[in-house]
Amino acid sequence: MAATPALAALADAGVPHEVVKFSHDPRERAFGDEAVRQLTSTGAVSPAQIYKTLVIAIPDGLAVAILPVPARLSLKAAASALGVGKATLADQRTAERATGYVLGAVSPFGQRTQLPTVIDSDALACERVYCSAGRRGWDVAVAPADLIRLTGAVAAAIQA
Template identity: 65%
Template sequence: MARAATPAITALLAAEVPHEVLQYEHDPRNESFGEEAVEELAAIEGVAPEQVFKTLVVAVPDGLAVAVLPVPAKLSLKAVAAALGVPKATMADRAAAERSTGYVIGGISPFGQRKALPTVVDASALHWDKVLCSAGKRGWDVAVHPQDLIRLTNAVVADIRA
């Protein structure tokens, strides 16, 4: 088998999860990675902004965790903490997020992370037949069935939008 382009794609192939890799031209000057993905992927027929999900790393008392939610939504740290059964959550330090996941900010995928982290997927994912999230590289997204996202990341499903 040929080597996949990213650890996220490797993980999807290994788990035999049906997926589609979507690529767009990432502007290196753009730091609004989620918004860029929404704008670029909206050009693909039928992709709604709420269907494109961002992967955020949060700090919890015993380490790090992952929150996956629609790009247009704001994250409720209180809701993430409740879903994970911890007293509090804060946004993780950029360096800690990159070191733990093995990905750079703007390319953090919920799949194929260096260390599997507790994950919460926003309940709105269940409204779609497919959701898009980072494929592990800026400018690369992967479309998967929400149940595959939840299963492969062992995620808890909760409403984590503010």
């Protein structure tokens, strides 16, 4: 049995992936920044390859925006890419309830309900991107095309 719903979803879909674990400090609240520091320490991974998964509120529910950790999300661009008028960041409790993951471990894979998803188009230039594997201190490397296929994401420029 897979360790997280995200890893189970990847295995069930037959998607090639690599789980990368790092030492998570339980006092850390800047989860993406921690992943960048840990994963780039050897120089094998670029900060531009490490992606965060943000849950956003849209007029008819919730959606997911995936973009590089160092980048800021343009809520206007995300809303436009999803075909809605506006978007705001979802509050923590709503995001956790909808996805089944705790803040800092929200994965685009294996969510309780697959939410409409937009990924920053910069991902298309990467051979692999790293995103949460569903547990703090665990990331998973996947090809952007597989991330898009599994989540039904649209790719768009969503950085502010």
